[in-house]
Amino acid sequence: MTKRIRSKIARGSAEVAILALLAEKPLYGFEISKRIEEKTDGMLCFTLASLYPMLYDLEKRGWIAGRWQANQAGRDRRVYSLTPSGKKELAPLRREWNFFFQALDRLAGVTNA
C-alpha cells in the first residue's frame, strides 16, 4: 500500500515535471532528463527506463506530441512538445500539487523541516 502511494506520488510528480518543462520549449528525451537533473541540482534523476514509458504514456493521452527533428549536431531526435490538451492539463495539475504541498506542510511542517 505504502509502496503504491509512493509510486503514485513519484509518477504524478514526474508527469508534472515533464509537462512543465515542455511548456517552456519542446525538448527531446535526453534533454528532458538532463534539464530535470540540472534544475533540481541532481535531486531528481530520470533514467532512460523511467523516462520513456512515461513520455509514451503522456503521448498516448494526447498531452504531448513527439516528432523527429534534427538536433544542433544534425542528428535526428524525437522532440516532444506540449499539445493544447497538455497545456490545459498542466494548470490544474500545478494547482493540485500546490494544494498537496500546502496540506503536507500544514500537517507535517515539511518546509520548515
Place this chain on the structure above:
Amino acid sequence: MPDQTMPDNTPGSWAALVREHLRPLNLPAIEQEEVIAELAAHLEDIYEQQLEKGMSESEARKNATNEVVQWRPLARNIQRAKLKEGIMNPRTKQLWLPSLVSLATSMLSLMFLTLLAVQPRLLYAHRAVTMLYLPWLAALPLCGAAGACLSRRAGGNRLTCLAASLFPAATLLACFAFILLDSLFGTGHAATLSAFLVFAWSWVFIPGTALLLGALPFLRPRERASRPLVS
C-alpha cells in the same frame, strides 16, 4: 581494451544493442523501430556526454550501457504505455457505454411496466392528445442519471454526459423519423406529420425532459482540484 559486448559509437551500434535487449517488445514494426531509434539516440547522447566530462571511451560506453539495468521491465513498460487503448477507447467509455446503459434501463423499465399491464394515461387538449406513461416517466430520471453519471465518471465533458443521458429519447426520435420517412417515401403504413409530432411529443420530448432532470446533477462543472493526483 574495449568490452566486446558493448557497442562502439558507429551509427547503428546503439540501435543494435537496444534491439537485442528489447526483443520481448511486441509492437507494430514501424513503432518498434521508432522506439529502438529513440532509445539508441538517448544512449548515444549519454555516451557523448560522458566523453565531454572527460571519461575514457570504454568508461563512457560502460556508463551508457549501464543506464538500463533491467531491459525486460523496460520493454514491458514501454509496451504498456504504447498500447493504443485498453479494451475500450475513451469515446466508448464516455459516450457509447453510458448511452447503452441509459437506453437499456429505460427500455427495460418500459418493458417491465408493460408486462405489469400498466396503462398510459391519455390527455386531450386542443384536439391534440398527449400520452403520459407516468410510472415510466418517474423511472426515467434514474435512467438519465445512470447514463450521465457513468459518462462523467469516465471523464466525459458536459455535452457527452448530456448525450449519454438523452440517448433513449434520441433513439426513439430516430425510430419515429424513420417511420415517417418510410411512410412518406416508402411502402410502409401511412403516417402523417401530425401523428409524428404527437408521438415525438409523447415519446421523445416528455421522456427527454425526464431523462434530463436525472442528468442535471451530473452536468455541473467539474471541481478540478478534486481530481486525483495521478490519473
